[in-house]
Amino acid sequence: MDFAYDDRTEELRAKMLAFLHEHVLPAEPVFHAQHSADRPWSRPPVLQDLKDEARRQGLWNLFLPDARFGAGLTNLQYAPLAEITGRSPFLAPEAVNCAAPDTGNMEVLTLFGTPAQQDRWLKPLLEGSIRSAFCMTEPDVASSDAANIATRIERDGDSYVVNGRKWWSSGAMAPECELLIVMGKTDPDGPRHRQQSMILVPRDTPGVRVERGVHVFGYTDAAHGGHGEIVFDNVRVPAENIIAGEGEGFAIAQARLGPGRIHHCMRLIGMAERAFDLMCERVKRRTAFGRPLAEQGVVREWIAESRVRIEQARLLVLKTAFLMDTVGNKGAHTEIQAIKIAVPSMAEWVIDKAIQAHGGGGVSQDFPLAELWAHARTLRLADGPDEVHRASLARRELRRYDTV
Structure with a gap:
């Protein structure tokens, strides 16, 4: 594997980072201010503003590898871009039309839909006009x-x-x-x-x-x-x-869940990085028992361990993306299950330490940490619980020893 990003990925990554810092992060408080309590699932106007800006910048449908419908990026190219959107998981993915469950549904229609089904449903989903x-x-x-x-x-x-x-x-x-x-x-x-x-x-x-x-x-x-x-x-x-006809539901689900699982893991790394940044900024500013929190031994352990866990998870996700691109989802089955086990638990751990470093603020609405933690914890159930993935992965590993 070549660990360097290619030129196209670098270009899109720079644009995505600028879009995140110049548009998405400033929009987060606006999103919450515009949110209506009596219409809890409505889309605040600022979200449409972000979508318009993303389309203007060419940051749209990046997740689809089929160039007829999307950006034509490989999984390996998309990984660092999805990670950036994970830093604001409740705004950025939808802003660039790369939000679940629409991504998985668009993939289903791309792979299995008839021309009529694609015209009726895929087209407006790609345009972001429906969900x-x-x-x-x-x-x-x-x-x-x-x-x-x-x-x-x-x-x-x-x-x-x-x-x-x-x-x-x-x-x-x-x-x-x-x-x-x-x-x-x-x-x-x-x-x-x-x-x-x-x-x-x-x-x-x-x-x-x-x-x-x-x-x-x-x-x-x-x-x-x-x-x-x-x-x-x-x-x-x-x-x-x-x-795709009767009896194809299980096969379609497997085809849909493979990319969905890795997309979640890509974004989870971004969520962990956001929590890591907030933790480091917090402990540099706060003092307890006569010295900054950043000088407390246990806090430094959290920071060091968080960095190690994030880097390990990122490398495993990139390896999985590489294999999906080169040998297909079936060939990367073990790695897809491995990241689905490892990455949500990693993000949950890092976010938990960031919450601890923030004290009471960490569980309040003043920081995104509590909601990030809830999302990471939920992903240990969504798209298959940890235990199912562990059991399946172990079976696959043991099969290699059947002839021993």
Whole structure:
């Protein structure tokens, strides 16, 4: 691996850093000031201002490797750019149209969508004129095992009828959300990984009922479009809304989650770096027991250990991005699982130490640390819990010794 960024990455990285410091970070207090308590998932006007500026600067759809639809960057090129957006994870990703779950949904439509599906849904998502939600997790089953999914997608003539209940449907609470990608069973008696399918459901379809927004450690997570609990009650959609055919849901989910996992990890490194900066600035300014906090031994241990953990995680993410580019997602499966285990825990640890260094301020709304910590902790569950990734990774490692 060449650890130097190529010329295009350096150019985009410089532009992204300038955009972050000149536009995004100053917009954070404006975003909170404009936020309406009676419309908790609305998009404050400053966000549209940021989107307009990002498009003007060419910082748009950077995550898509297919140059027909996005910037045509490799995973390795995109990694440092996503890391920068992670420094303001509740504003920057959406400002450059690189926010989950829309990124994953756009990837699904890019890889598996028909021309008609792409024209109807991918185009406005690429333009940022609508948002979307991904409906996979269910409240009544352990959804870390996709075979447990109980939502039914049943063929009825030239339509499919969807029945079930979903929650943690990220993006569903945003007023701009117009599309739901729903995973359910079309063949409950088929082979374990051929039972599921995915289908496109317009949010305004009769029978779709968004019952509530699910909070994250008390936060609405409005910047991500919230997380909805949704009932599908005899929801009828045209048969052409099925994605890639019946039985392809599990394969589509795996194709979607691979890039999604590494994108989360790229941004988590930026979140850890933001927390690290805040910690170092804080301990240089504060004094306790007669000397600056920065001179306290335990604080220096936090700083040294944080730097080591961040650098280790970044290198593993870059290796994973390199492998995804060169041998494909399947060839990088072990590394994708490894970063999904290691990076959220790293970020959670670093942010926790930054909170500790801030004292009471660290858990208040005066700093972004509490919300950053909640996000990092949540990502130890999202896209598969730590335990599932560890079990799967261990199985893959042990297979190499089957002939011993």
